[in-house]
Amino acid sequence: MLLSRQYLARKSRIPALLVSLAALQAPRAAAESLILNPVKDATLFQDSVDFASGVASFIFAGPIASGSPRRALLEFDVSGIPPGAIVTSVRLRLVVNRTAPGAGADTFSVHRVSADWGEGASDGGTGGGGTQATAGDATWRSRFHGAPPGTPQVPWLVQGGEFAATASASTVFSGNDAFTFGSTPLLVSDVSAWLASPGANHGWILIGPEGDVYFQLARRLISRESPSVNDRPLLTIEYTLPPPAAVRVPMLPTTGLLLAALSLLAVASRASHRRITRR
Numbered sequence: 001m002l003l004s005r006q007y008l009a010r011k012s013r014i015p016a017l018l019v020s021l022a023a024l025q026a027p028r029a030a031a032e033s034l035i036l037n038p039v040k041d042a043t044l045f046q047d048s049v050d051f052a053s054g055v056a057s058f059i060f061a062g063p064i065a066s067g068s069p070r071r072a073l074l075e076f077d078v079s080g081i082p083p084g085a086i087v088t089s090v091r092l093r094l095v096v097n098r099t100a101p102g103a104g105a106d107t108f109s110v111h112r113v114s115a116d117w118g119e120g121a122s123d124g125g126t127g128g129g130g131t132q133a134t135a136g137d138a139t140w141r142s143r144f145h146g147a148p149p150g151t152p153q154v155p156w157l158v159q160g161g162e163f164a165a166t167a168s169a170s171t172v173f174s175g176n177d178a179f180t181f182g183s184t185p186l187l188v189s190d191v192s193a194w195l196a197s198p199g200a201n202h203g204w205i206l207i208g209p210e211g212d213v214y215f216q217l218a219r220r221l222i223s224r225e226s227p228s229v230n231d232r233p234l235l236t237i238e239y240t241l242p243p244p245a246a247v248r249v250p251m252l253p254t255t256g257l258l259l260a261a262l263s264l265l266a267v268a269s270r271a272s273h274r275r276i277t278r279r
Contacts, residue, residue, distance in 0.1 A: 030241045032085070036076045037232050038203070038224040040119035042138045044071045044161060045130040052137035052145060053124025057226040058097065060128045061108060062208030062218035065100075069210045070128060070218055071161060073117055073138055074110075075203030076235045078194050087195070089238035090187035093180045094206070095231040096173055098220035105174040106217050109167035110181055110204040112190045115156065117143045117202065128218055163205045173208075173219055178231070191237055 043053045043060045047068035053059070060070035081087070092110065120137030124130040133139045135147035143162075144154040156162055168190055169181040181187070194201035209217055222231040 030244070031088075032239055032241060034078075034080055034237045034239070036078070036080075036235045036237070038074045038235075039077045040203075041072065041074045041224050041233065042117065042119050043124065043128075043130060044073065044138060044140045046070070046140050046160060048130055049141040049159065050133050050139050050145065051124070051130035052120060052122040052133035052139050053130045054118075054120040054122045054134070054137050055225050056122075056124045056126075057223055057228075058124075058126060058220045059206075059223045060218055060220055061206045062100070062103075062106070063210055063215065064128060064218050065216040067211075067215075069160075069208065072206040072221065073113065073161070073203060074206065074224075074233055075113075075201065078191055078201065078237065079198060081191075081195055081237065081239055082241060083195075084242045085195070085239040087188050087192045087237060087239045089183040089236075090191050091180055091183050091236045092169070092187070092204075093178055093234040093236070095178045095222040095228075095233075096176050096219045097222055097231075099173070099176055100216040100218045102215065103217045103219070105172050106209050107170050108173050108179075108206060108208045108219070109170040110187075110206055111163040111165075111167050112186075113161060113163045113202040113205050115143055115162040115202060117161075118145070120145065126220075128220065161205050167207075168204065 040054075041059050043056075045051045045053075045068075047064075047066065059072040059074075061072045063069045117138040118136035120134040122131050122134045122137050133142075133145035133147070135145065135151070137145040139145050141159045142153040142155050146153045166186070168186040169184045171179050171181050173179055190204070206221075208219065222228055222233070224232050226232055
């Protein structure tokens with residue numbers, strides 16, 4: 001009777017043993033995250049097509065009092081994500097430093113840019129008017145401004161930037177604060193596409209409410225060059241890595257696992273029987 005009880009007790013452990021063996025053969029994917037500042041940013045000025053602001057502490061988006069819009073470009077280097085990783089979440093945080101008088105809660109959107117652009121040495125200062133573009137600056141009409149005068153420009157095919165018509169994400173700016181574009185399928189798709197084809201990574205363009213409104217809705221935002229390090233644009237990417245190599249346990253089908261468990265059980269039972277018969 002004692003042997004039977006011990007046998008039954010060991011037999012009841014078979015399911016747990018099977019689960020343990022299976023777990024060794026099924027490693028889980030590892031979740032990771034990457035936090036990035038832009039590698040370049042710039043402002044485009046619609047009313048001054050050859051003006052720029054490449055290295056200023058601020059970027060601008062939205063229309064000024066005349067209705068002329070500003071648009072901000074931002075690009076991030078995502079090459080730090082390991083090959084084969086699967087992007088699961090993308091969030092973009094921007095800090096609004098100044099809001100135009102009378103502006104309320106307004107929707108701003110980011111769109112994937114489809115052509116390369118430059119960040120030159122121009123510094124438009126703290127205002128939203130910009131300054132004369134320098135060599136390599138992105139302007140309203142050029143991806144790369146030519147300088148000195150007479151140097152060929154590299155124009156946008158469409159003035160104001162080449163970008164996807166559909167916004168990758170949108171959020172509402174209200175007052176001066178930090179605002180986050182929450183993860184969307186399109187943001188995830190953008191970053192995933194850049195991982196697959198790094199040469200296609202031209203970042204996003206930030207666009208505010210535009211049209212024949214003649215309301216001053218522009219925002220001044222902290223740029224990547226700002227001395228306020230903690231307020232610089234921030235991109236948070238979450239991803240999973242491919243599962244690591246399994247522990248070197250022979251890959252057995254379910255029947256094989258069961259036979260292995262029963263074999264271990266039989267060995268344990270014989271050992272127990274020998275101990276009992278010797279007493």
